[in-house]
Amino acid sequence: MIAGQNKRIHGKGQAGWKTWIGLLPFFLFITFFLVMPSLTLFSGAFQDAEGRFTLANFSFLENTFALKSYLTSIWVSLTTSLIGGIFGFFVAYATTSSRAPRWMSNILSTFSGLAANFGGVPLAFAFIATLGRTGFITALLKGVCFNGADGAAICPFNPYDHGFNLYSAAGLILAYTYFQFPLMVLTITPALEGLKKEWSEASANLGSNSAQYWRYVALPVLLPSLLGATILLFGNAFGAYATAQALTGGSIYLVTIMIGQQIRGDVLGNPNEGYALAFGMVIIMSLTIVLYILLQRKTARWLKL
């Protein structure tokens, strides 16, 4: 009886369709709502209006408008992933090994979980309410007087008169950092906690100071995790749409915004070019995720030590 049951469960011999049958509903769902939509775009990217194969749609790379949207997206994502990555690393550094007071570490780890998931439209609202033209901080700053270069008091100080503008790429970077650095804290903390105490003791015994320990031991060990986490941040920013749309009303041309406008009304004047634009995004995201997974594997190897 038991042997028979075991056979029913383990059933080594029954390869082929029988291993698939239980996954059929799931695969059907994925095929319908993920694979088919993707294929529609991908095949469209390589077809002209009459359905013939062409690479001409990728000439959007010569269309300064579309190319610029890619460059803006890449620039914003790169900047926020670097700022968020570096800042997040230091925050994670502060919260591990009881370097900062315990209550601070507790607050920071709780809020990292919250802020990493706080995005979209509400995040844009929060920044507009705080740093927008009539925002809370802007209003506070307007009430503060300070001495200008010529010694005369400038009062009130309106940051918008001094080159600051929230509704721009700079404002977008400021807002994205709100979820980027907490995501860095969440992804890099396990790696920092995985640094063995023995390593710093051993390097101290060999006569190195703290700077040398970080330069020759800790950072090289952490490098794959740092790179991987930063790449994850890049992808996180690259695919974002809602915050940018709500913050700038679509006046900053990210690829996602561009695709959004293409869906609404074919701004590129060629539907297939829109597909090519979307295809390019998927390529960049795939590269990002593959790199991240490879680096993550490398990290997992020494974390297990």
Place this chain on the structure above:
Amino acid sequence: MKKKNNPWAIFWAVLAMLYFFVPMLGTFIFSLRMKRGVLSFLAYQSVLSDANFLRSFRYSATMGVVTVIVSVVLLLPSVYWIYIKAPKMKPVMEIISILPFVIPVIVLVFGLIRTFGRPPFQLTLSSFGTDVLIAAGYVIISMPYMYRAIDVGMRSMDVRTLTEAAQNLGSNWFQVLTLVILPNLRIAILSGALICFATVMGELILGDFLVRPALGSYMAGVGRSKAYEPAALAIISYGLTWLCLGLIQYFSRGRSQQQLTGR
């Protein structure tokens, strides 16, 4: 040996706390300033009494529940099947489960509209058909979280032994799944469900482009036309995310922490 607090660590920690709290505090105080000269909850009253808010909140909450149910019904048997019958399919499943990260939501909605906006699979003719499409999109978007939640939960229990025991007692597959596996996974599924729900409540793109009254599109609309209500909405939305994460933390005390990412 008690280590002394590192001044640099404190510097970064304080800076991070400022980054967390200043926008939150600023938004909160701003949201109280609707009535000139005094602090009041007028903006909140205005939002909460808006029929459109209630309608879109109800719509998104319903969609959130539908998404959770469909995700569980779809993923639980599949992951279980992989553990019991087809462990070789695990890598395939893992790759599929991260595909939604590779395909940004704006690209997904583009594909959905172009695929299901015209024959032979046209779904956008009726609002019900569109809702089916949106729900499917939400299931796809939240799949990585739900998959991971269920996978982690199953890894921590002995699926095989439980199945054998239940079968020896005469259960069929359906009974094993609903009476043995599901109860053991309730914490994992609950955290996955809360993440799904929070994702749906905060999502803008699907509801906006498929023109259904989702909370995200409502918020975007308010942001274009009003000054103080958006701040109140941001605080409400903050509270909602807070609640979902707090519940996850509460239910999974002592277990490995969940983390949700991506937007």
